[in-house]
Amino acid sequence: MPSTILSKPPAPPRPAPVLPPAASTPITREWVRWVAEQVMRGCTPVSMLEVMVNAGIDDVVASVIIEGMVSNPICVAGEQQVQLLRKLESSMANLQQLWELNPDYQTIEKRADVSVAEFASRYVEGCRPLVLTGHTADWPAMRRWSPQDLKQRFGHLDIEIQAERHANPRYEQDKLSHRRHVRVADFVDQVVSGGASNDYYLTANNEALRQPGFAPLLDDIGTLPPGCDRSQLSARSSFWFGPAGTVTSLHHDKLMLFHTQVVGRKRWRLISPLQTPRLYNTNAVFSPIDLDAPDYDRYPLLRGVKILEVVIEPGETIYLPLGWWHQVRALDVSLSFSYSNIGLPNNNVFDYFDPVVRQV
Structure with a gap:
């Protein structure tokens, strides 16, 4: 991967009320930081x-x-870490x-039946996404929901x-500030009558399935995918409901999961x-x-990244392997069920260091 691509320079500072005619752009903290970043990235003077x-x-x-930054011992140490x-x-x-x-890398397999052993070896250990098409035939949810x-x-x-x-492009990162409590009946009416929208969505964060009143939803779940531990279903499952047009922005999870489209x-x-x-x-x-x-101009490293794509139909279940990035868009009014009760090391096992780059 190239290490000499210059990052975007800082925005120009607001001009002072009066500037001498020959004054040049002042050196701000942002510019000093920018120079330090470029030195550590290996960009040329x-x-x-x-x-x-x-x-x-x-x-x-x-x-x-x-010149001062190139010889700065802090930058030298930073270059070594880079x-x-x-x-x-x-x-x-x-x-x-x-x-x-x-040659089949960009094709996500759709299969009706997979044994526990093959699922573990080919898809879990092999870290390959998969769509299962056969196991929901006995789900009451498929007939009722x-x-x-x-x-x-x-x-x-x-x-x-x-x-x-809509008002916040960081709605996933800032999800706590977007929490609202509504009556289910009112929300159903809003979804059905509101048309396509990404402004409101009942997502996995709702914790509905931990509430006794929603327990009947779990009774509507039949045969589970290979290797699932049914005793953990109520504690490790989530219910999703929203209009066409809802988008789960690009991210990765810290565990493996199944997501069934009902x-x-x-x-x-x-x-x-x-x-x-x-x-x-x-x-x-x-x-x-x-x-x-x-936006390839803003994110040039995205060029050449292989993006896999699949449409999940009602009754189908996607298996999301560990660490895979995903962005999801509902094409219709959607009711879905996700669950991570895979009978293999999963929850609270995998450790990620999550970056939080401080903006100065």
Whole structure:
């Protein structure tokens, strides 16, 4: 992966009320930080100088800042750590190339039946996504669940949803500030009559299935995928409901899970965890990239990343392997059921270091 791509320079500072005619752009903390970042990334002094001069900084001043940063012992130590990071990134990129040698790499298999042994070896240990198509035939949910059924059976109960998401592109990261409690009947009416929207959504964070009033939903779940521990179903499952147009933004989970589509369709876009260095992951498990409208100028490392895509139909279940990035869009009014009760090491086993890059 290239290490000499200059990152975006800081925004110009607000001008002072009065500036002498010959004044140049002042050196701010943001510019000093930018120079330090470029030095650690391995960018050349010439390339940095060009950017700074084009931004209006005096060339002599810029040269002094750059030369001082190149010899700064803190930056030297940072460069050494970046070199170690580059080795890790190159190892991941090489493994990704091996995965992509498989001509079927970008095809997500749809299979009606998989044994426990094959599921464990081929998909869990092999870290491959899979769509199961056969195990929900005996689910009462497939015959019963609908918005109107939800309203009839649970309309009097309160539920936690996410609301007012349109106004905040970070609605997933800031999900706590978007929590609202509404009556199920009112929310069903809003979803049915409101048309396509990403402004409101009953997501996995609602914890509905831990409430006694929603326990009948669990009675509607029949045969589980291979290797699932049914005794853990109520504690490790979630219910989803929303209109067409809801989007779960690009992120990865910290465990493996199944997601069964009961009503409506969802389009899943997935990216290998080995591609993480190219997804600008600077905030916990989230990427700022929108796969529906990728901005390659802002995120140039995204170019060439292989994106897998599959539409999950009613009755189908997607298996999400460990660490796979995914962005999900509902194509219809959607009722879904997700669960992580896989009878293998899963919950509270895998350890991720989540970056939170401090903005100065």
